Amino acid sequence: MPMQNNGNSTNPLAFIRRFARPRPAHEQCELCSAELAEEHEHLLEPATRRILCACSPCAILFGHRGDAKFRRIPRAAESLTDFRLSDVQWEGFGLPVALAFFMHSTAAGRVVAVYPSPAGATESLLPLDTWEELVEENPTLRDLEPDVEALLVNRVGAARDYFRVGIDQCYRLAGLVRMHWRGFSGGDVVWAEIGRFFAELKRPK
Numbered sequence: 001m002p003m004q005n006n007g008n009s010t011n012p013l014a015f016i017r018r019f020a021r022p023r024p025a026h027e028q029c030e031l032c033s034a035e036l037a038e039e040h041e042h043l044l045e046p047a048t049r050r051i052l053c054a055c056s057p058c059a060i061l062f063g064h065r066g067d068a069k070f071r072r073i074p075r076a077a078e079s080l081t082d083f084r085l086s087d088v089q090w091e092g093f094g095l096p097v098a099l100a101f102f103m104h105s106t107a108a109g110r111v112v113a114v115y116p117s118p119a120g121a122t123e124s125l126l127p128l129d130t131w132e133e134l135v136e137e138n139p140t141l142r143d144l145e146p147d148v149e150a151l152l153v154n155r156v157g158a159a160r161d162y163f164r165v166g167i168d169q170c171y172r173l174a175g176l177v178r179m180h181w182r183g184f185s186g187g188d189v190v191w192a193e194i195g196r197f198f199a200e201l202k203r204p205k
Contacts, residue, residue: 029055031062042168043070044148046106051168073148073166077201080151083162084137090155092130098157099177099194100124101170102131103150114170116177121170140164154198156191163201173197 027036030052031043041059043052052070054062062070093100093113100115113126135141141151150170154161163169176197180190 027053029053029058031055031058034058041075042073042166044073044167045070046147049107051171071145071148073168074145075166077166077169078164079202080138080140080162080164085134085153085160085162089130089134090153092127093124094127095124098155098159099153099173101150101152101165101167102126103148103167103170104144104146106146114174116174118178118181120178121174152201154194156194159198161198161202165201169201 027038027040028034029036029040031054034055034057036053036055041054041056043054043059043062044050045052047069051073054070059072062068062072095113095115097115097117100113102111102113104110105112110128111126111131113124114121115124116122144151144164148167150165150167152163152165152170152173154163173194176193177186177190180193181187182190
């Protein structure tokens with residue numbers, strides 16, 4: 001499944017690039033410099049679409065104020081086992097790959113589709129009528145938090161997996177693809193990494 005780049009790469013590229021270099025021994029909160037555990041919170045700066053690593057106190061402090069500069073990204077990942085999406089509906093989105101995530105962008109004033117590619121996360125124009133049809137069949141999509149929560153779709157091969165996740169997970173997947181993609185088809189390593197990523201999402205927390 002070649003991943004083409006037929007749109008504009010989206011931010012946050014800095015967050016994606018973290019997966020292409022060795023991780024520091026101890027990550028720090030980007031707001032207060034406190035040392036972070038391997039599993040930690042993330043915040044979104046809507047004005048720049050930048051994702052920041054944060055400690056729990058900073059995430060709580062900045063993530064729940066209506067006038068805050070940052071939005072707290074939900075940490076929970078929910079597998080949508082009863083999700084309804086036909087092959088015809090999927091083809092209607094006009095995406096060149098079988099991996100994508102969908103979120104409501106406040107800046108764009110609409111739902112956007114983003115897919116991972118060797119160049120990073122690539123945004124695609126989305127037929128709104130097709131999306132509205134999908135929402136009618138899957139009411140949970142009405143509750144997605146704008147900018148920070150997404151529908152993540154994996155239809156690679158025989159997979160038909162759908163998740164409600166924070167956008168940091170979506171950009172983590174984009175980072176894995178960018179780091180490990182080789183040649184025209186990606187190579188065995190990248191598909192193994194993608195398989196591990198989705199296995200982790202399915203694992204009970």
